[in-house]
Amino acid sequence: MFRRTAFAALAAVAALALAGCGDGTPAASSPGNGSSTPALSGAVNVFAAASLTGTFTQLGKDFEAAHPGVKVTFNFAGSSALAQQIEQGAPADVFASAAPKNMDDVKDKGTPTNFVKNTLEIAVPKGNPGKITGIKDFADKNKKIAICAAQVPCGAAAAKVFTAVGITAQPDSLEQDVKAALTKVSLGEVDAALVYKTDVLSAKDKVEGIEFPESSKAVNEYPIATLSKAPNPDGAKAFVDYVLSDKGKAVLTAAGFDAP
Amino acid sequence: MTLYADVQVSRGSFDLALDLTVEPGEVVALLGPNGAGKTTALRAIAGLLAVDRGRIALDDTVWDEPPRTFRTPDRRPIGVVFQDYLLFNHLSCLENVAFGLRARGVEKQTARLEASRWLETVGLSEYARTRPRALSGGQAQRVALARALATDPELLLLDEPLAALDAGTTLHVRAELGQHLNRFEGHTLLVTHDPLDAMVLADRLVIIENGQVVQEGKPTEVAHRPRTDYVAQLVGLNLYRGDASGTAVRLPEGGTITLAEPATGPVHVAFPPTAVSLYVQPPSGSPRNTWPAVVTGIEQHAHTVRVRLDASPAGPADLLADITPAAVADLHLTPGQPLHTTLKATEVHTYPV
Amino acid sequence: MSRRGRSTSGRLPLVLLLPALLGLAFLLVPLVGLLIKAPWSTLPERLFSADVWQALRLSLVCATAATALCLLLGVPLAWLLARGGLPGRSVIRAFVTVPLVLPPVVGGVALLLVLGRRGLVGQHLDTWFGISLPFTPAGVVVAEAFVAMPFLVISVEGALRAADPRYEEAAATLGAGRWLTFRRVTLPSIAPGVVAGTVLCWARALGEFGATITFAGNFPGRTTTMPLAVYLALETDPDVAVVLSLVLLLVSVVVLASLRERWIGGLR
Structure with a gap:
């Protein structure tokens, strides 16, 4: 018990120190222009939602190019799993979550900023063999349908959509994450699944997207924040700034994310 | 019906070529040293391995005849x-x-009835429900026979069939097995390396060495007229080949054996080790075969001691003598010790090669 | 040992005892962690929710069916490996163990590629017979059997290779054909190995997650087995996940312990 208290105290000191430093560093004033921040070095550990895998990998490379000597390492997984890992003391510098709720689960952090939002889209296999026309088909018992389980963010979003449309969905499977739902579509196992726009775009050679107006009822916000116990606070701050910079936004929107 | 078995199997450098017949009611023993191919022959006849060449048949029913016929x-x-x-x-x-x-x-009830009848025959009725693990060696052998x-x-x-038993039970089990075999009307082939089992149980012996039949015949015939060193040692005989001329047989490596009955030409000379006597001093009197010899080995047997001697140049270079333990003590026998040996001519058998 | 007072084998050597106890602790301490963290106060109400029993029943039924499927196919396969005299046997054996190495999720994808609605075999099953395995309990059984079968095959093959083939020869000389010999002689003699393999197989099937959720999907009452329920509960309410895990643990320990006692105890 003593040890935990001591650790928390240390963390608090570190957090204060981080806040104190952060205010004065030139990195904050010139986001995206890393060459003017000579202090950056070491590794930056970024814990990011699985749906950010493609874009953040790209951003990480760009960031490393802008800051020679800095190595960005990623841990991509479900947001809730990441939140738990961080709470259990995983050495993370930055957390980018696919839902505000998981961000809230993490206690010791800087102020989160919503950096993108993602809207749902109907994904159907190439050629639309199930002849899906719109969101109402999700209530059709004769269609093979996959949606995310209610426990994961994309499932919660899907539930909001169905309420807004006023239908009871008839899924054949409640997938454990959005990528699993997408896999079922790309293999043709289901006629349709409700996934994010970015996912449709990432599998565009196997999957077609069908937009629907009610998607605006369930917009998913992605918050990002530095962590108070970050082993590399300067690197953490610089990376978050880079994601929020115009360059970062360009990469994210190209992948189908909307600006917040 | 007659069992014809012409078994030819090649395994690497080892070749087994065995030709034997077994008549109904006859017990044939296949006798030979370890590695002679006895078990291979039995496995081939049982169908646990296929012959490479040859033919196994019971009368007109062919069991194995490559390349076409093979009964599992x-x-x-x-x-x-x-x-x-x-x-x-x-x-x-x-x-x-x-x-x-x-x-x-066979239907279950009938089979069980027949089985219990067999257990009774081998005297194990009270063990019907017992697991084989709990049986003694002799009992297990009888169950195997009944099966x-x-x-x-x-x-x-x-x-x-008797090799896995301890010496104490062998005698009893062997006698019992003999009774069952006497009653059995089919053909019996017994594979063994123990001459006593073969002699007691079999009507006819087939002796193989290195995959070849070296001798075949009735037990008494084989015992008295062994044709190879192995057979001679097996039946405990001294066996030599020599040239007979009158009552003298000249051995090829030197030495002479005197006979009671005259003979001519190449002959086998055989006599039991008990016919050889040992003396410290040169004996005087009747024995005509008297050779100085040197002890080369001493083996303790159950009731006798077998002494291996070198009686050359006057007699055989390798000679076996059976004497009593008391005599060993009297003679103070040690290897390398010079002695005098005598052989009674009346106990020497000769037969043509 | 303590009942007899004295042991004939002497004291246990410390070099063995120490790592043995460490090993035991290594396996048990995480379970103790689960027990300590379990929300005991709210346990009964969580336990008696219909979802838990639904998932548990499905788990038990599917794991048992998968084990039966593994026995049906795995024992003959083990026999073929041990006694078939196949050329390239070691290569085949290596392939048999592939599901052990393959991440189960990949195994699930592989199953979809073959048995899915558009899969190599699955598309014919669908068009000719109207059979579609994914998203059905049958799909759960297939996924679990795929992952669990190697455990059975390896155990049974080991037992077969250790068994003395001369007993089979003895049976043949008594007039038994190969099938009868296998049933009446081979199988009883390797029974302990088969039981051990079955236990491993069942346990593996019961805990199967990756291949199941990938191939059979996740729908309560149809394909949501306990491990899937645990995983999804972990997303929102770790307490529920702990409760579910404890139930799964308790049931499997009770089943395995009692079966072992009965099967192996009866054979000895």
């Missing part, structure tokens, strides 16, 4: 008693004996 063991009317019996440990003795009948389609005989086979194959 389950389609041959045989019963086998294996060296370590191979009783099924997950079945009771009764179920073991009934196994062959059940496998051959093999229960299916009323045409051919009974016994692979070293």
Whole structure:
């Protein structure tokens, strides 16, 4: 018990120190222009939602190019799993979550900023063999349908959509994450699944997207924040700034994310 | 019906070529040293391995004739008693004996009845429910015999049936096995390396060495007229080849043996080790075969001591003598010790090569 | 040992005892962690929710069915490996163990590629017979059997290779054909190995997650087995996940312990 208290105290000191430093560093004033921040070095550990895998990998490379000597390492997984890992003391510098709720689960952090939002889209296999026309088909018992389980963010979003449309969905499977739902579509196992726009775009050679107006009822916000116990606070701050910079936004929107 | 077995099997550099017949009611013993090919022959006749060349048939029914005909063991009317019996440990003795009948389609109740009759025959009725693990060696052997005989086979194959028993029980079990074999009307082939088993149990001996038959005949005939060193040692005889001229047989490596009856030409000379006597001083008197000799080895047997001697140049270079332990003490026998040996001419048998 | 007072084998050597106890602790301490963290106060109400029993029943039924499927196919396969005299046997054996190495999720994808609605075999099953395995309990059984079968095959093959083939020869000389010999002689003699393999197989099937959720999907009452329920509960309410895990643990320990006692105890 003593040890935990001591650790928390240390963390608090570190957090204060981080806040104190952060205010004065030139990195904050010139986001995206890393060459003017000579202090950056070491590794930056970024814990990011699985749906950010493609874009953040790209951003990480760009960031490393802008800051020679800095190595960005990623841990991509479900947001809730990441939140738990961080709470259990995983050495993370930055957390980018696919839902505000998981961000809230993490206690010791800087102020989160919503950096993108993602809207749902109907994904159907190439050629639309199930002849899906719109969101109402999700209530059709004769269609093979996959949606995310209610426990994961994309499932919660899907539930909001169905309420807004006023239908009871008839899924054949409640997938454990959005990528699993997408896999079922790309293999043709289901006629349709409700996934994010970015996912449709990432599998565009196997999957077609069908937009629907009610998607605006369930917009998913992605918050990002530095962590108070970050082993590399300067690197953490610089990376978050880079994601929020115009360059970062360009990469994210190209992948189908909307600006917040 | 007669069993004809022309078994030819090649395994690497080892070649087995065995030609034998077994008549109904006859017990033939296949006798030979370890590695002679006895068990290979038995396995071929049982159908546990296929011959490379040759033919195995019971009268007109061919069991194995390459390249076309081969009957698997389950389609041959045989019963086998294996060296370590191979009783099924997950079945009771009764179920073991009934196994062959059940496998051959006999209805369960009938099979069990027949099996218990067989257990009674071998005197093990009270062990019907016992697992084989709990039996003594002799009992297990009898269950194995009952199991093999229960299916009323045409051919009974016994692979070293007494080898796994301790010396104390062997005598008793051997006698009992002999009685069962006497009663059995089918053909019996017994594989053994023990001459005593062969002599007691078999009507005819087939002796093989290195995959070849070296001698064949009735036990008494083989015992008195061994044709190779192995057979001679097996039956405990001194055996030599020489040239006879009158009552003297000249040995090729030198030395002479004197006979009671005259003979001519190349002959086998055989005499039991008990016919040889040992003396410290040169004996005087009647024995005509008297040779100075040197002790080369001493073996302790159950009731006698076998002494190996070198009697050259006057007599044979390798000579066996059986004497009593008391005599060993009297003579203070040690290897390398010079002695005098005598051989009674009346105990020497000769027969043409 | 303590009942007899004295042991004939002497004291246990410390070099063995120490790592043995460490090993035991290594396996048990995480379970103790689960027990300590379990929300005991709210346990009964969580336990008696219909979802838990639904998932548990499905788990038990599917794992048992998968084990039966593994026995049906795996024992003959083990026999073929041990006694078949196949050329390239070691290569085949290596392939048999592939599901052990393959991440189960990949195994699930592989199953979809073959048995899915558009899969190599699955598309014919669908068009000819109207059979579609994914998203059905049958799909759960297939996924679990795929992952669990190697455990059975390896155990049974080991037992077969250790068994003395001369007993089979003895049976043949008594007139038994190969099938009868296998049933009445081979199988009883390797029974302990088969039981051990079955236990491993069942346990593996019961805990199967990756291949199941990938191939059979996740729908309560149809394909949501306990491990899937645990995983999804972990997303929102770790307490529920702990409760579910404890139930799964308790049931499997009770089943395995009692079966072992009965099967192996009866054979000895």
